[in-house]
Amino acid sequence: MISKPGLAAILNQLSPMYLLLDASGHIERVGSTLQKLRPDQPLQGQRFLELFQLTRPRSVSTMSDLTARAGAVLHLNFRDAPATGFKGALVPLPGAQGAIVNLSFGISVLDAVQDYALTSADFPVTDLTIEMLYLVEAKSAAMEASRKLNMRLQGAMIAAEEQAFTDTLTGLKNRRAMEFVLDRLIAGTGQFALMHLDLDFFKQVNDTYGHAAGDHILQHAARIMLDETRSTDTIARVGGDEFVLLLDDLTDHSRLDQIAWNLIEGMEKPVNYRGQTCRVSASIGTTVSRSHDRVAAPNMLHQADLALYAAKKAGRAAHVIYSPALEPAGPHEPGLSA
Amino acid sequence: MHGLINKAVQSFVVLTYGEDRWQNVVSQVGLERPDYEAMLTYDDEQSGDMLNAVCRELDRPYGEVMEDIGTFLVSHPNLESLRRLLRFGGVTYVDFLHSLNDLPDRVLLAVSDLRLPALDLREHTSGLYTLTCSPGLPGFGSVMVGVLRAMADDYGALVMLDHRGQRDGCEVVSIALVESSYAQGRQFDLGARTG
Numbered sequence: 001m002i003s004k005p006g007l008a009a010i011l012n013q014l015s016p017m018y019l020l021l022d023a024s025g026h027i028e029r030v031g032s033t034l035q036k037l038r039p040d041q042p043l044q045g046q047r048f049l050e051l052f053q054l055t056r057p058r059s060v061s062t063m064s065d066l067t068a069r070a071g072a073v074l075h076l077n078f079r080d081a082p083a084t085g086f087k088g089a090l091v092p093l094p095g096a097q098g099a100i101v102n103l104s105f106g107i108s109v110l111d112a113v114q115d116y117a118l119t120s121a122d123f124p125v126t127d128l129t130i131e132m133l134y135l136v137e138a139k140s141a142a143m144e145a146s147r148k149l150n151m152r153l154q155g156a157m158i159a160a161e162e163q164a165f166t167d168t169l170t171g172l173k174n175r176r177a178m179e180f181v182l183d184r185l186i187a188g189t190g191q192f193a194l195m196h197l198d199l200d201f202f203k204q205v206n207d208t209y210g211h212a213a214g215d216h217i218l219q220h221a222a223r224i225m226l227d228e229t230r231s232t233d234t235i236a237r238v239g240g241d242e243f244v245l246l247l248d249d250l251t252d253h254s255r256l257d258q259i260a261w262n263l264i265e266g267m268e269k270p271v272n273y274r275g276q277t278c279r280v281s282a283s284i285g286t287t288v289s290r291s292h293d294r295v296a297a298p299n300m301l302h303q304a305d306l307a308l309y310a311a312k313k314a315g316r317a318a319h320v321i322y323s324p325a326l327e328p329a330g331p332h333e334p335g336l337s338a
Numbered sequence: 339m340h341g342l343i344n345k346a347v348q349s350f351v352v353l354t355y356g357e358d359r360w361q362n363v364v365s366q367v368g369l370e371r372p373d374y375e376a377m378l379t380y381d382d383e384q385s386g387d388m389l390n391a392v393c394r395e396l397d398r399p400y401g402e403v404m405e406d407i408g409t410f411l412v413s414h415p416n417l418e419s420l421r422r423l424l425r426f427g428g429v430t431y432v433d434f435l436h437s438l439n440d441l442p443d444r445v446l447l448a449v450s451d452l453r454l455p456a457l458d459l460r461e462h463t464s465g466l467y468t469l470t471c472s473p474g475l476p477g478f479g480s481v482m483v484g485v486l487r488a489m490a491d492d493y494g495a496l497v498m499l500d501h502r503g504q505r506d507g508c509e510v511v512s513i514a515l516v517e518s519s520y521a522q523g524r525q526f527d528l529g530a531r532t533g
Contacts, residue, residue, distance in 0.1 A: 118529070119528060141448070145376045
């Protein structure tokens with residue numbers, strides 16, 4: 001039969017976080033790593049259940065309660081700070097001589113190595129703690145690299161999406177974005193208006209003063225449209241000097257007429273570009289969705305087109321709201337001209 | 339080639355010689371993008387061209403550049419996490435040397451698609467070792483010379499290292515451990531966490 005000191009020496013080599021308890025539940029011997037956690041407080045001689053609190057199972061208050069749990073997983077922690085948590089198992093010694101309790105840090109090992117400045121010498125060679133710490137660090141480094149890549153990719157994606165939906169000259173939406181919003185408005189229950197605005201005399205400005213002046217006029221027109229509409233409205237440049245405005249939740253004809261005339265007045269104010277005075281105007285065709293109609297996007301664009309054509313024919317610098325009377329005589333197939 | 343390797347070479351050039359020199363490499367090779375992504379994979383042939391271009395730009399032989407990259411990987415403060423991962427290999431330099439056989443597997447545990455050539459450490463007499471690097475990554479032996487030299491400093495060991503050239507396609511490095519605790523090494527704290 002091996003002596004208790006002999007047993008303690010062997011245990012310490014295999015498992016330096018062991019405790020040898022006597023029959024009354026006091027600590028007779030303690031492993032070197034476990035003792036290292038409380039350097040100023042000899043654990044030997046203390047009562048096990050006064051030093052540690054059992055969190056699972058909770059109903060353990062005596063040594064006999066404890067030995068009855070032999071073989072089960074014990075969850076416990078130090079009663080004083082730092083209240084490091086442990087997993088443990090108890091094995092009773094033959095002849096009611098006490099018990100061996102073996103502890104491990106479990107998942108709290110990351111905090112434990114920091115709190116107690118443990119080194120690899122504090123863990124038995126068969127223990128996988130060092131490998132686990134290695135993996136945690138390696139995983140964190142790899143995750144960090146992946147996270148940085150993801151952030152760069154996300155930034156690039158947002159920039160690409162913005163570009164794909166934006167007219168780079170004016171900063172307005174482009175045709176793709178307009179079609180996207182129009183489909184959404186049609187699918188929704190709201191009523192809305194679609195304005196098709198075409199600049200008048202833009203070609204003359206371009207031909208007389210050059211493309212830079214033309215670009216300047218387009219940017220100026222974009223600003224006027226932004227100023228005269230709400231932030232919830234969608235303004236898109238859909239062609240060289242053509243714009244579509246989608247005005248959500250706005251179907252009142254007199255209100256639309258007022259907005260259109262504000263736009264036309266704004267466009268007609270002379271613009272100074274490098275000492276040259278440029279003048280343009282605008283014609284606008286508007287159509288209004290009615291929720292009881294089963295509208296389709298090409299249909300609405302077609303109606304706005306007809307209204308715009310009527311405005312141009314009326315001598316430009318005009319606003320016309322679509323009515324069925326504008327449809328050309330004879331059968332027509334809605335949508336084909338859009 | 340794995341982006342981590344390409345990125346390491348880029349970091350080495352940028353942090354040691356400056357961004358301008360790296361831009362020269364980029365335009366020499368005609369890389370589409372000036373920055374490598376650590377978590378992507380790149381064409382092997384183009385990566386080889388990039389390494390050759392680095393040597394031309396720095397006007398130094400291939401082996402020397404590879405060795406410097408190895409030293410850089412361990413000793414540059416920006417790559418502290420890599421030094422720490424290597425230190426997990428063992429408490430002493432000798433432990434570390436013996437852990438090299440496991441290095442490719444350890445790397446795979448961390449980054450599952452980064453395959454390094456197999457490493458084989460043999461001890462001949464006490465303190466005399468050879469490290470055989472399998473083919474697959476030209477210059478890997480030289481990189482290891484740089485790594486081993488910097489790790490010796492890290493552990494405070496005194497070693498003599500010699501790249502013995504190739505044998506059966508494998509690069510062979512001889513290691514003579516003169517003194518395992520020659521100087522005070524750098525601290526390795528298990529619980530320290532690097533950003």
